[in-house]
Amino acid sequence: MRSIGKYRLLGVLGRGGMGAVFRARIPVVGRIVALKLLRPSELTLGLWGRERVERSFREEAARLGGLRHPNLIDVFDYGEADGRPYFVMDHYGESLGSILGETYRVEAKSRRLPVSRAVGYAGQLLSGLARLHHAGIVHRDIKPFNVLVTDRDVLKITDLGLSKARGERFDGPANLKVGSPYYAAPEQEDDPDAADARADLFAVGVTFFRMLTGMLPEPGTMALADAAVAAGEVFDAFFARSLAVSPGDRFGSAREMAAALAECHAAWLSRLTGVCTGVGAGLGAPRLAAAAGGLPRPRRQPAMVGAHEARDAFGLDGLWRPAAYWPGRLEAVGAGVLGDADSGLCWAGEAAPYAVGWPEAAAYVDGLNAAAFGGHTDWRLPTVPELMTLLRPEPTGEGYCQSPALRQPVRRVWSADRANYAAAWAADMELGYVTKADDCCPVAARAVRSA
Structure with a gap:
């Protein structure tokens, strides 16, 4: 397959149970886009049925295409090719998952982000969710790989395939889990219909914890006991609410959670000022000392490295x-x-x-x-x-x-x-x-x- 509709395919960006996402080019103008084609697996069809799968695909396109917000992905075209529906979105080269270095072994250690950058990302994530929640939409699958990142560090929430609008009921198999392990809120795993906006906020809490520490939070231990994060204890109360087992003990809205996050960040910056005043500015992180015979000169000729x-x-x-x-x-x-x-x-x-x-x-x-x-x-x-x-x-x-x-x-x-x-x-x-x-x-x- 070299093209879908008017779009020339340049490669595969990813595959899942619902279909595949391709990198594609718009003719004449040359703009690079991401094209999501419905091509469900046999397992997905067996669980949901074709009618439910196609309806979910159309709903995802409509929900993304009907909202405008800096932290939501834009869907700007929809069509069918050989009887298969597709929709077209902006293309970005990174996701939060790729920045963190998360793999299919989700529990494995990932890269950490500097505190201020992690706070900025979490704030953008909450801003995008506030817009979704205002429209009555619960995402239900917030995780690093469902958050794209632009070259200007703007977050874009994507993949609303598991989202639900206000008043909708879950009509899949009774034993089917909705969401991603480690990020889904406890009530969402037990009963997908019970998931409201506070389930998305739980997932933000897990994502933010991972950004700061490179680890997933341990159940029942929500303190940021990571010495690598200077003055990180100022976030402990924030995580106690974000990751509470009971939805009633969490923040009531994305806006409330964002305001609390901003207060924690301000306290962290104030504490950091004290830390740096005490140790003296200009302290360096560990470096490789120059060897007595000098370090080898790096290769200067370009190479093809798989x-x-x-x-x-x-x-x-x-x-x-x-x-x-x-x-x-x-x-x-x-x-x-x-x-x-x-x-x-x-x-x-x-x-x-x-x-x-x-x-x-x-x-x-x-x-x-x-x-x-x-x-x-x-x-x-x-x-x-x-x-x-x-x-x-x-x-x-x-x-x-x-x-x-x-x-x-x-x-x-x-x-x-x-x-x-x-x-x-x-x-x-x-x-x-x-x-x-x-x-x-x-x-x-x-x-x-x-x-």
Whole structure:
């Protein structure tokens, strides 16, 4: 299948029990979109029946298409191809699940987010849910992989396939669980009809806990007893309400929960100021000390590195972070240029101000060379090993007092290394991990040259 309706298919983004989501291109204008095609599995058809499945698919499209909010995915087209309905949404290259590094083993440890970024994400999630709840819709499947993230760090709630509107009744098999394990509220697992807006808020609490700690909350233990989160105890009362077993003990609305979250964040920032005043600003997180004989120079020639070999080839841990970190001593060596004596690399002090696709990133570097930026014409996209010299460990405890060595106008940065003929490798400069991105995904460019 090369096209669906007028949309040319470029690849598969994901598959599930209801069908598949494709990356597609709109003709003439060239815009990249996500197209969801109804193609239910035999198991789904056996559980629900075709009529119920098709009705649920249409309802999902209508609910998303009928609402406008910055934190909800936009559905802007609907049609049928060969008797199969589909709808079309905006395409984004990341989900909150991919940022955290969550896998099918949901209980396994994931990456942590800096506290302020986690708070910002949770606040956006609550804002989008407030709009859904105002429309009388309960999502019932809030989890990291159902939250997309734009290149400007705007969250977009998606996948309303399990949602229910006010007054609807669950008409599936009596023993069928609705929602995702670990994130679904207790009452939702026992009785899907009992799930109201407070069930979605429980899922937000689990997601926020995971963002802060990289772990799922243990039942009955809701305190944020993670020393890595400086002054994290200010969130304990928030989690006690968010993750309460009884819906009546939780926050009554997304707006109320968001207000409490903002108060906790303000208290955390105040406590952090005291921590940093006590230990002295500029404390650094652990770094790899330079070896006596000097560190090996990173590879400068681009390479094709497949996804299955990438972790070993780049020297990454199970969460795609460097197994060891460079000292990262950057110093100004010219107007707008920073140098690192340990790696022998010079970096453009600023990344491209806008996220672009991989071909456009190469064109951006060509523009720097044409203008002889910094007095040089040998700028290039960095390889993954070169980008890794800029990565830092995630902040822990007093590490929040450290000033960033390199300010980034955007978070992800392209490398020159390819993953395949349709994707390249990139690095998340804030969270310090390596990731694969399709060529069309919006990612920033930062130029490098060898000193």
